[in-house]
Amino acid sequence: GQSLEQPSEVTAVEGAIVQINCTYQTSGFYGLSWYQQHDGGAPTFLSYNGLDGLEETGRFSSFLSRSDSYGYLLLQELQMKDSASYFCAVKQDSGAGSYQLTFGKGTKLSVIP
Amino acid sequence: GAGVSQSPSNKVTEKGKDVELRCDPISGHTALYWYRQSLGQGLEFLIYFQGNSAPDKSGLPSDRFSAERTGGSVSTLTIQRTQQEDSAVYLCASSWGVDTQYFGPGTRLTVL
Numbered sequence: 001g002q003s004l005e006q007p008s009e010v011t012a013v014e015g016a017i018v019q020i021n022c023t024y025q026t027s028g029f030y031g032l033s034w035y036q037q038h039d040g041g042a043p044t045f046l047s048y049n050g051l052d053g054l055e056e057t058g059r060f061s062s063f064l065s066r067s068d069s070y071g072y073l074l075l076q077e078l079q080m081k082d083s084a085s086y087f088c089a090v091k092q093d094s095g096a097g098s099y100q101l102t103f104g105k106g107t108k109l110s111v112i113p
Numbered sequence: 114g115a116g117v118s119q120s121p122s123n124k125v126t127e128k129g130k131d132v133e134l135r136c137d138p139i140s141g142h143t144a145l146y147w148y149r150q151s152l153g154q155g156l157e158f159l160i161y162f163q164g165n166s167a168p169d170k171s172g173l174p175s176d177r178f179s180a181e182r183t184g185g186s187v188s189t190l191t192i193q194r195t196q197q198e199d200s201a202v203y204l205c206a207s208s209w210g211v212d213t214q215y216f217g218p219g220t221r222l223t224v225l
Binding site: 041045089094102 | 146148154155156157158161169171172204206212213214215216217218219
């Protein structure tokens with residue numbers, strides 16, 4: 001089977017840095033994605049790591065260590081609008097050339113003044 | 114171009130009735146996914162269509178759930194004999210591959 005673990009809630013101060021961790025256990029692992037979802041909204045893609053290391057996109061960075069089955073999303077210079085749920089998702093080979101994303105339960109980030 | 118659209122945005126039905134949810138993916142996207150999200154929970158994979166290949170139905174929770182994709186574009190998710198536990202937001206996503214999925218706004222289903 002497969003499982004993803006991420007903290008259910010995180011609170012951080014505006015302007016600070018926050019790291020959201022994700023550990024996974026899965027077969028056929030290809031890569032790790034991160035999605036952001038505001039309350040009442042649809043998930044939107046943030047980043048994808050197919051290789052070990054750090055990917056940076058503006059204030060957001062994502063890291064993957066395949067040997068540790070671990071990744072994280074790093075948000076810098078936090079803004080109030082960053083308050084949302086953040087989901088890690090594993091891309092995995094489900095067989096016969098088919099791939100799918102398995103999502104974690106999400107981390108609710110609250111940014112406070 | 115237009116994003117993924119879903120209809121209806123909200124659906125209230127009585128237990129035991131059938132419902133159909135529609136998804137219009139981004140034009141040209143070969144992959145289409147259906148997910149279910151209960152309040153405050155993560156996304157539960159339901160079914161995946163890729164081009165003309167047979168769909169991956171491994172996430173469908175019961176045989177009351179089915180989906181089809183006509184002409185490689187529009188998809189319909191059908192839930193027969195709805196139950197109260199089917200109440201959730203049903204999200205559709207499309208993509209060229211799996212790395213980046215573009216989600217629609219979802220259909221909020223309430224079964225009374």
